[in-house]
Amino acid sequence: MAVLLLLAGLGGSKLWAQGPPFQVDDPVPVDFKHYEFYIFGATDGTPAETDYTGPAFEFNWGAVPRVQLHAILPFGGIRPSNNPIYFPSGEGSSATGLVDMEFGVKLAMIKETKTIPQIGTFTMLEIPTGNSDKGLGVGKVWYRLPVWLQKNEGKWLFDGGAGETVVPQTGFHDFPYGGFLLKREMNKKLEIAAEVFAHGGEGPVTPQAQASTMIDAGGYWHLKGEDTMQLLFAYGHSVAGRTENYAYLGLYWTWGKDDKKPDDKDADEKKTSLLKNAMFSGHSLKNGF
Incomplete structure (x- = not known):
């Protein structure tokens, strides 16, 4: 994890x-x-069980400067293998429905400079909205407590960090996670990236009962303009530890309006008024601006 944190600091x-x-x-x-x-x-699947999410809906809001509020409403399901080799992990019936909802706050703590990466936290609370008796949820509130770093260098972006997941539930236990990602802008329409991501064992009743290290690759295809709508995709597979597969496919939209400073608005109105007067009077605008 220390190596990953150092790599994340490389790099506007x-x-x-x-x-x-x-x-x-x-x-x-x-x-x-x-x-x-x-x-x-x-x-996210292992030989013990495959868990899937979808459809799921994520919403992020820049509520105040340098602070983001985050929420996910996810539906999904589980497909246990019921292979006795992995018991008690992967034991039980398949199920679908609402799974645990996620709420979070992202806080930018240190701004990026030429020599310092941006540093921030993204604390998340997982709310037990899924039916834990069917394996669709944990049954208690659990938490993700990471620190992330990011550095830009031209068309390249370096991102990484680590954190701890806290799960106060029988059959689960706390575990660390972290990773490092490298992304490049290919053109105005396409960005591609690859990451190394690792996590510890999550508990004897979970599909990820043992630690795993994965390599994932994917990208962003800009469908409208340069940023307002994108197609997001990724796929990855373990390279160490328990066999694990990861995949993601989604659509992304962003919108918002910057506030225009009153002084700027007043200046624009003044220029417009001067221009109209000059057109009718024939006077020079040189001193007016």
């Missing part, structure tokens, strides 16, 4: 931040008075 122009479709997140909140919305599906 600003590219779009991470998060979906990748497992590594970022420390960059949504701009103030701006919004993000995702519709997506994802899957």
Whole structure:
């Protein structure tokens, strides 16, 4: 994890931040008075069980400067293998329905400079809205507590960090996670990226009962303009630890309006008034501006 944190500090122009479709997140909140919305599906599977999410709906809001509020309403399901080799992991019946909802706050703590990466936190609370008796939820509130770093260098972006997941439930236990991501802007329509992501064992009753290290690759295809609508995609597979597959496919929208300073508005109105007067009077605008 220490190596990953150091790599994240390498590296200015600003590219779009991470998060979906990748497992590594970022420390960059949504701009103030701006919004993000995702519709997506994802899957994470091991030989013991395959869990999937979809349809799921994510909403992010730049509520105040340098602070983002975050929520996910997810539907999904589980497909246990019922292979006795992995018991008690992967034991039981298949099920679908609402799974645990997610709420979070992303806070930008240190701004990026030429020599310092941006640093921030993205604390998340997982609310037990899924039916834990069917395996669709944990049954108690649980938490993700990471620190993320990001550095831009021309068309390249470096992102990484680590955190701890806290799960106060029988059959589960706390575990660390972290990763490092590298992204490049290919053109105005396409960005591609790859990440290394690792997590510890999540507990004896979970599909990820053992630690796993994965390599994921994917990208962003800009469907409208340069940023307002994108297709997000990623796929990854374990390279160490328990065999694990990860995939994500989603659509992303962003919108918002920057406030125009009153002084700027007044200046524009003054220029317009002077221009109209000059057109009718024939006077020079040189001193008016």
